[in-house]
Amino acid sequence: MAAAAVAAMATAADDEARLLRLEEQAGHGGGGAWEYLCLARKLRARRPDPVLRLGLALLNNSSARSRLASEQWTLYEQVAVAAMDCHRLDVAKDCIGVLSKQFPGSARIGRLEALLFEAKGEWADAERAYALILENNPFDQIVHKRKIAIAKAQGDMSLAVEYLNKYLELFMADHDAWRELAEIYVSLQMYKQAAFCYEELILAQPTIPLYHLAYAEVLYTMGGLENLQTARKYYASTIKLTGGKNTRALFGVCLCSAAISQLTKGRNKEEESSELQSLAAEALLNDYKQRAPSKEVLITNMLKNMKLS
Amino acid sequence: MGAECQYELAQAAYVKLALHALKHPAAAVNGLLVGRLLDGASSPVVVAVVDAVPLSHCPHHLPLLPTHELALNLVEDHFGAQGLTVVCYYHANALRDDADLPAVAKRVGDHIFRNFPRAAVLLLNNNKLEEAVKGKNREPVIWCAWTWV
Numbered sequence: 001m002a003a004a005a006v007a008a009m010a011t012a013a014d015d016e017a018r019l020l021r022l023e024e025q026a027g028h029g030g031g032g033a034w035e036y037l038c039l040a041r042k043l044r045a046r047r048p049d050p051v052l053r054l055g056l057a058l059l060n061n062s063s064a065r066s067r068l069a070s071e072q073w074t075l076y077e078q079v080a081v082a083a084m085d086c087h088r089l090d091v092a093k094d095c096i097g098v099l100s101k102q103f104p105g106s107a108r109i110g111r112l113e114a115l116l117f118e119a120k121g122e123w124a125d126a127e128r129a130y131a132l133i134l135e136n137n138p139f140d141q142i143v144h145k146r147k148i149a150i151a152k153a154q155g156d157m158s159l160a161v162e163y164l165n166k167y168l169e170l171f172m173a174d175h176d177a178w179r180e181l182a183e184i185y186v187s188l189q190m191y192k193q194a195a196f197c198y199e200e201l202i203l204a205q206p207t208i209p210l211y212h213l214a215y216a217e218v219l220y221t222m223g224g225l226e227n228l229q230t231a232r233k234y235y236a237s238t239i240k241l242t243g244g245k246n247t248r249a250l251f252g253v254c255l256c257s258a259a260i261s262q263l264t265k266g267r268n269k270e271e272e273s274s275e276l277q278s279l280a281a282e283a284l285l286n287d288y289k290q291r292a293p294s295k296e297v298l299i300t301n302m303l304k305n306m307k308l309s
Numbered sequence: 310m311g312a313e314c315q316y317e318l319a320q321a322a323y324v325k326l327a328l329h330a331l332k333h334p335a336a337a338v339n340g341l342l343v344g345r346l347l348d349g350a351s352s353p354v355v356v357a358v359v360d361a362v363p364l365s366h367c368p369h370h371l372p373l374l375p376t377h378e379l380a381l382n383l384v385e386d387h388f389g390a391q392g393l394t395v396v397c398y399y400h401a402n403a404l405r406d407d408a409d410l411p412a413v414a415k416r417v418g419d420h421i422f423r424n425f426p427r428a429a430v431l432l433l434n435n436n437k438l439e440e441a442v443k444g445k446n447r448e449p450v451i452w453c454a455w456t457w458v
């Protein structure tokens with residue numbers, strides 16, 4: 001089970017690396033622009049500047065555009081969104097114009113038009129446009145999420161939380177939404193609620209190390225002996241799920257152990273925990289020896305101060 | 310005591326923090342500033358900020374404790390060897406017009422203050438940053454949001 005998680009993270013990292021390589025290559029005129037744009041779309045990566053530049057170059061080149069045939073419309077959509085991200089609203093408006101001529105009355109285009117209102121900061125118009133789309137399709141997930149985004153963009157975090165909670169009642173399997181809710185709770189310092197979100201995520205997908213790590217960090221921030229002990233357990237499970245490669249989790253175990261020993265000064269220490277500490281400390285030192293030997297001294301000192309090695 | 314305090318930012322520190330904010334336009338960023346007290350007896354007291362250490366741009370880690378504790382520890386150790394200490398904390402909000410200092414900034418600031426009584430928290434002005442990038446404005450893009458005087 002752990003192997004699958006590690007493999008999944010490895011391919012994700014490969015994809016990211018390939019995306020950056022293609023971006024460099026295409027940016028210097030070395031071709032591969034279409035491959036880059038497809039990969040960016042697949043990974044849902046947010047790289048507005050290169051997408052806008054390369055996408056526009058493709059669209060403005062009529063022979064390249066006709067070669068794309070029916071895929072050109074997806075490209076128009078991708079460029080429109082990137083343009084809005086770069087605040088090039090003129091470009092976005094043009095792309096949406098082309099699309100609405102090709103697909104009149106489409107809800108997908110309607111969402112883009114509402115997104116343009118958002119980009120302009122015309123919140124009331126955007127909300128009206130989204131309400132219209134919801135009338136026809138009350139379960140349009142993307143539109144629900146845009147409403148939450150509008151609340152967030154206006155800085156109304158409690159409204160965003162309210163909308164997000166309502167959304168999750170309808171779509172409780174949407175893991176990204178749980179993560180978003182946790183993030184907002186953390187920014188509002190509502191750590192217990194954030195912890196609850198991560199608990200839901202871990203229940204739903206127990207082999208994703210990201211959730212274990214985030215949960216551990218929230219518990220550590222909440223503090224207190226019980227939370228610290230649980231945090232250490234989740235840092236440990238992150239280490240197990242990532243095959244020991246996650247530096248943050250290794251640090252986390254050390255931090256937790258140091259904090260726990262501070263709190264339990266004078267009481268008996270459990271045997272099993274001290275083995276975990278020293279293993280984590282050793283793994284950390286080895287990691288630094290291999291990847292950043294110049295900083296190894298810092299880690300040795302830190303661990304000595306924490307009395308862990 | 311109430312003595313006025315001046316913070317002199319070296320170019321390296323200022324450029325690093327501005328670039329850090331620009332690299333992640335959609336996220337909040339934060340980092341530490343290291344330096345030294347130039348002359349505690351003069352009035353106003355001058356703190357020289359020598360370098361910046363960008364910390365985070367990931368909203369899932371930014372306001373949480375473990376990364377900050379680690380960072381403060383390691384940065385203090387590393388720069389301590391050069392006679393520098395952590396003197397300030399900088400923060401840039403994700404929302405453009407958000408001029409509020411988030412709670413995490415004050416907390417980290419408190420930590421720094423315990424070690425360095427002339428600590429300050431600097432908040433980036435996103436509007437000024439945008440203008441500076443377009444070349445329209447040469448004013449500093451940060452302002453001193455909080456001190457413990």
